[in-house]
Structures are given as structure tokens and as C-alpha cells.
Amino acid sequence: MNIPVIVIGITCIAASVFILLLWHLSKPGRTVYLDKGKHSKVFRSKKHKLAAKPDRLESDGIGRVIPHEFKSRSGRVSNRDITQVKVATIAVRENGFKVRKAKIEYGNGKVHEFDVPSTEALMDGELGHLVRLARSVKKGQEPEAKPASYKCRYCPYREACRFAV
């Protein structure tokens, strides 16, 4: 048995696997998760009782993921979209991923990328208030309606709502 040949062979295989793996895992833009429908994983935050399915999670190449939300409509970036992504970020973080940035892509090709604060900062701020409000509504508390023509126009419950304008 030719030992040097075996040693060189094993070294070459090990080195090539290591180099390829390193290159691949560090490649930014790689899709880590894709929401393909009802059988896709739901990210849950047990601590905050939040659940989310971001449209996509993308690797940033340095050990973090970027939640990527897609909105088919064209138009301006809305606070609602940013809020949705921030909640998804909290759930994704509790599943072991590090998140610092997130992005929203619109149907007209526009991409809005932004930094996401820490989970504590999010829940201590406006987002925490919205989560508590949503929770109280789900418990049956009738909230205040905020009718406005630009909102009611596209509301899916416009016909059922007595406040719609």
C-alpha cells in the first residue's frame, strides 16, 4: 500500500471540501428560507407569542440573515410593511438567526433596505404597543376605528364595516 499517495489523496479531498464549503457558506445572497405556502416553516417567538413567515431569508455572507419581504403592489414604502418585517425579525431571531438588516421589495422593482433595532428596543417602543393592541383585539376588545378614505378604499372588510368612508 502506497502510503504517500493515500495521504496526499485524503489531504486533497479534505482541502477541497473545506474550501468549497467555506466559499459556499460565505456567499452573500444565498436563500436560506423561502415561504412556499402552508407547509413552510412558521417562525415563532414563544417569549412574545408572535408568529411570522417572512417571504424569504437571505444570507448576508457573514453569519446573518436578511428577512426579505415581497409586496406585489407598486408604490411608496409604507409603515405597515416595515412593521410586518420587524415582527417577522423578532420571530426569526428567536429561532437562532442573527438579523441586523431587512429589506422589502415592491412589484415595480424598488427595494427598501433598513436596519432593524434589537428585539428589546422594538418591543419597548411603538411595535410593542401595536402587538398589545392586536392581542387585545383578538381577545374580543372592540377597538377604535380609524376610518379614512385612503385606507377604507382598499380595506377588505369595507362592505361589512359601519365606519367605512
Next chain:
Amino acid sequence: MKYFNSGRTPWVTASEVATVEICPYQLYLKESGKSVSKDSKKRARRGNNAHDEFNISHKSFKESALRRAIKLILFILWALFIGYSIWQVIK
């Protein structure tokens, strides 16, 4: 509606939190079991089609695993060839 008048703390989803930012009453109507308008159903279908196209354009890790495995095998064969060439030179 399962959390209405119950003592349990309900889970909320990202889209529900986003909804209350626009209008909390919209979430209340949804939880009350009201039906959505026909226009809204059409918009939802268009949105779902757009999402399907979005998914096609972004392949996930598992789907391209075979391609990666083939690349890995080719790379190993290449590395073995280089190693053999080096050994021949040393010999």
C-alpha cells in the same frame, strides 16, 4: 374567534400587527368572522400569483443541493488530479 372572551393570551402574527397599525377595527372585523369583499379576493389572487413568480426566481437551499453535490464531486476530482500531478513531480 377562539380567543374571544377566553383567558388565554393569544398569539399574533406579523400581518395582524401590521393590520392594527392601519386600522385596528379591520382586525376586529376579521376576528368577528366578517367576509372580505370580492375586490379584495381578486387582489389577493393577483398577489399570490406575484408571490409564486417571486419564489421561482429565488431557489432555496434544498432545491439546488443536487447541483452543489455535482459541483463538489467535480471539485474533488480536480483536486485529486492536482495532487496526483504534484506526486508525480515529487517522484
